[in-house]
Structures are given as C-alpha cells and as structure tokens.
Amino acid sequence: MSAAPRGILVTGAAEVATLAGGLRRGGAQDDPAIAPLGTAVACLGGLIVAVAAEPEARDALAAALAAIGASPDAYDVVDATGGTVTPGLVDPHTHLLFGGTREAEVPLRQRGASYLEILAAGGGILSTVASTRAASDQELLAHGRRWLNEMLRHGATTVEAKSGYGLDTATELRLLAIAGRLAAEGPVDVIPTFLGAHAVPSEVRAAHPDIAAATEAYVSTVIAEQLPAVAAQGVAWSVDVFCETGVFSPDQARRILRAARDLGLEVRLHADEMAPSGAAELAAELGALSADHLGSPSPAGIAALAAASGRARPVVAVLLPTVPWFLGQDLREPARELVEAGVPVAIGTDFNPGTSPVPNLPLAMSVAVLRLGLTPTEVLVAATVNAAAALGLADRGSLEPGRRADIVVWDVPTHAQLPYWAGADLARVVIAGGKQILVRTR
Numbered sequence: 186m187s188a189a190p191r192g193i194l195v196t197g198a199a200e201v202a203t204l205a206g207g208l209r210r211g212g213a214q215d216d217p218a219i220a221p222l223g224t225a226v227a228c229l230g231g232l233i234v235a236v237a238a239e240p241e242a243r244d245a246l247a248a249a250l251a252a253i254g255a256s257p258d259a260y261d262v263v264d265a266t267g268g269t270v271t272p273g274l275v276d277p278h279t280h281l282l283f284g285g286t287r288e289a290e291v292p293l294r295q296r297g298a299s300y301l302e303i304l305a306a307g308g309g310i311l312s313t314v315a316s317t318r319a320a321s322d323q324e325l326l327a328h329g330r331r332w333l334n335e336m337l338r339h340g341a342t343t344v345e346a347k348s349g350y351g352l353d354t355a356t357e358l359r360l361l362a363i364a365g366r367l368a369a370e371g372p373v374d375v376i377p378t379f380l381g382a383h384a385v386p387s388e389v390r391a392a393h394p395d396i397a398a399a400t401e402a403y404v405s406t407v408i409a410e411q412l413p414a415v416a417a418q419g420v421a422w423s424v425d426v427f428c429e430t431g432v433f434s435p436d437q438a439r440r441i442l443r444a445a446r447d448l449g450l451e452v453r454l455h456a457d458e459m460a461p462s463g464a465a466e467l468a469a470e471l472g473a474l475s476a477d478h479l480g481s482p483s484p485a486g487i488a489a490l491a492a493a494s495g496r497a498r499p500v501v502a503v504l505l506p507t508v509p510w511f512l513g514q515d516l517r518e519p520a521r522e523l524v525e526a527g528v529p530v531a532i533g534t535d536f537n538p539g540t541s542p543v544p545n546l547p548l549a550m551s552v553a554v555l556r557l558g559l560t561p562t563e564v565l566v567a568a569t570v571n572a573a574a575a576l577g578l579a580d581r582g583s584l585e586p587g588r589r590a591d592i593v594v595w596d597v598p599t600h601a602q603l604p605y606w607a608g609a610d611l612a613r614v615v616i617a618g619g620k621q622i623l624v625r626t627r
C-alpha cells in the first residue's frame with residue numbers, strides 16, 4: 186500500500202506572481218497577475234488545488250484531502266515569508282545532452298579566430314558530435330542529471346532538450362531515449378525535441394562532391410529514415426531544424442517539417458540567428474510552435490510573426506540572449522520590436538557546449554533585461570507562461586487551480602529583483618510536480 190499523498194501549503198509570501206490568464210503578447214506581456222497580499226498556494230497530488238487568501242486555501246486543501254480519504258491536516262507548510270512566489274520556470278530551448286566541452290574555443294575567439302579557424306583547430310559543433318557519439322548512455326545520463334539539477338537550483342522545473350549531436354539515426358534515437366529517461370526520473374520534466382537537421386555530419390560531407398550535395402543527401406536521410414524512426418518510437422514531441430544561411434535553407438526546412446507534421450509531430454525552428462534567411466516567415470507559414478533565436482529576422486519575418494500572433498495558437502518568439510553575450514557579439518535580438526508588434530516572446534538558455542554553456546535561466550532573464558530592453562515582468566512572463574506555450578504545454582507556467590504544482594519561492598520580496606541580482610542563487614524552495622525539492626535555509 187502506498188502512502189497517502191500529503192498536501193503542500195505555500196504561505197506568507199511578500200508577493201505571489203500567478204501569471205494567470207495564459208499566453209501574453211504586446212502590452213499584456215508586462216502583466217504578472219500579482220495576487221492580493223496574504224494569498225497562499227495549496228497543492229495536492231502534483232496539482233495546484235487553490236490560489237486564494239490563506240484561510241480559504243487551507244479550507245480548500247482540507248476539503249481536497251478529505252475527498253481522497255486523507256486526514257484534513259495531512260499537509261506540509263512551506264514558509265515563504267519575505268519571498269516571492271512564482272510558477273516554476275520553463276526553459277523552452279536547450280541542447281541538454283552532449284559529450285565533451287569546448288572551453289578551448291574561448292581563447293581562440295578572444296584572439297579573433299573565425300568559425301572556420303575554430304573548426305580547423307578541432308572545435309565547433311562537429312567536435313561535439315564526435316564526443317557525443319563516443320559517450321556511453323551512463324555518461325550521458327550522468328551529464329543530464331548534473332545539469333538538470335543545476336537548472337532546478339535556479340528555478341527551472343521544465344526543460345526542453347533537443348537531440349542534434351548524434352546526426353545518425355542510432356545516436357539521435359539514443360539521445361531522445363535518454364531525455365525521456367531523465368523525464369521519467371524527475372523531478373525536472375524534460376521535453377524531448379528531435380533536431381536531426383542540426384548540421385551535416387562529416388561522413389555525409391565526405392561522401393559528396395560539395396556541401397550543397399551533401400546537405401541535400403542528409404535532408405533526404407532525415408526525412409526518409411530518421412523522422413519515421415522518431416515517430417515510430419514516440420521519443421519526441423516536436424521537430425526542429427537549424428534554418429540559417431549556409432546550414433539548412435527554408436526550402437529544406439519546409440520539407441523536413443511538413444514530413445514531421447504528416448507524422449503527427451509538432452514543429453519549431455532555429456530561425457534567422459545570424460542573418461535573415463526567411464526562417465521567421467516559414468515559422469509563420471507552418472504555424473510552428475516557436476521561432477527561436479531571431480537574432481536577425483527580416484522586417485517581413487517580423488511582420489509574418491505579427492500576423493500569426495492573432496491566431497488561436499500564435500508562433501512564440503523564443504529569444505536566447507546569452508548566445509551573443511557569451512560569444513562577445515554586439516548582436517541583439519529585436520525583443521522590443523517583437524513585443525510591440527504583438528508577438529509573444531519567450532526566453533531560453535540555449536544551454537549547449539559551444540555558444541551558451543549557461544544552465545541558469547534567471548541569468549538569461551537578466552541578460553534579456555540588460556541587453557534587449559525587456560522589463561523584469563516581461564522576462565518573467567517569457568520564462569513561464571509564454572515558454573510553456575512555446576512547448577505547447579497548457580498545464581503549467583502559471584499558478585492556477587488544476588495546473589501542475591511547479592512553484593518557486595525566491596529569496597527576494599518582488600519578482601522585479603529576479604533579473605536584478607544577476608547570476609545569484611535566489612531559489613529558496615522549488616516544488617516540481619508537487620514534490621518539494623530544494624530547501625535553502627537563509
């Protein structure tokens with residue numbers, strides 16, 4: 186017989202930012218939906234049962250416990266005194282699973298080495314592919330657990346994880362299966378995305394006369410071999426393509442993502458990170474869940490995303506501002522322009538070994554405030570309810586009855602201080618899927 190579940194009551198917060206009311210865009214992105222002072226959050230069985238004045242929340246929790254035959258006082262109290270309570274953060278874009286590290290590229294870049302010079306020195310994405318193929322399942326699992334734990338300590342309770350460092354069918358499937366295993370282990374929920382079209386693997390490049398022919402051949406393999414295997418095994422929720430000048434063209438991305446749709450998978454894009462290629466337009470055309478990076482979308486691309494934002498399910502712009510920051514580039518995603526055009530904006534870390542080894546979503550929120558001109562509230566919306574929408578998840582990202590019990594108590598009196606203490610460890614308590622995970626005493 187398993188023990189009856191215990192409830193949790195989070196009380197005493199200086200501020201409860203509920204983010205209630207779903208995805209936000211335009212001026213509404215600056216609304217945190219702060220609950221009245223004295224609001225408590227009650228949870229049971231992995232779900233939120235009440236967000237209400239403390240006496241009401243206690244009554245609702247006692248009633249919910251009684252309804253399952255448990256004692257009405259079978260709950261733990263989480264003391265949030267002086268703190269801010271928000272939904273658990275959602276990181277909508279990471280490359281969680283990889284072998285090896287690439288710190289050697291940092292001094293090369295400081296000396297002005299180009300991308301091609303870094304490749305010639307044995308760096309770049311294909312070096313990560315070689316290390317990942319060579320890593321055992323146990324090594325990749327241990328790596329995944331370590332960095333998910335780090336993300337959790339910074340308040341992330343849901344983390345998207347792309348494949349894309351295998352680039353052959355067996356390794357791509359292995360990465361997605363490991364992401365699924367990490368999701369099953371918890372406490373962080375891991376959402377796997379298939380990114381076979383991340384780069385052209387070196388063995389395919391070597392077998393063709395030029396990069397154009399090799400890219401075409403690899404696109405055919407992704408469509409004919411990798412996608413059907415991913416769909417048959419049910420190991421990914423969505424499919425991503427690195428659509429960028431010199432990588433995969435919008436035409437190639439369209440073919441891959443249409444094939445993914447035909448197999449019942451959702452689609453998203455690495456879009457216009459470095460130069461406008463038509464990827465933002467393609468995301469709008471396909472009704473993708475998200476268009477990610479958007480360092481250099483064309484005006485037509487922004488207009489297309491804006492036009493799509495009126496749909497029942499808009500395309501979410503997922504900005505990854507730690508990438509140009511880590512690379513020492515001046516490039517800044519047009520965050521204000523996107524917000525003002527009515528496009529819902531989310532923020533992710535793009536955690537990866539080459540361009541953003543950043544397992545700290547609040548730090549990405551700080552960079553978004555400092556470099557992109559978003560407000561503290563806009564970045565909180567971007568890392569909760571809008572990030573959940575970018576993953577197609579309606580069951581999290583806000584504190585409302587019926588949502589997953591993913592909750593963070595932060596050691597600051599207002600959410601406006603989350604991006605302000607840049608890089609700090611601010612999470613006091615993290616509740617993930619109804620389990621109280623991290624308790625940091627002050």
Ligand SMILES: [Zn+2]
Pocket residue numbers: 278279280455535
């Ligand atoms: Zn990425």
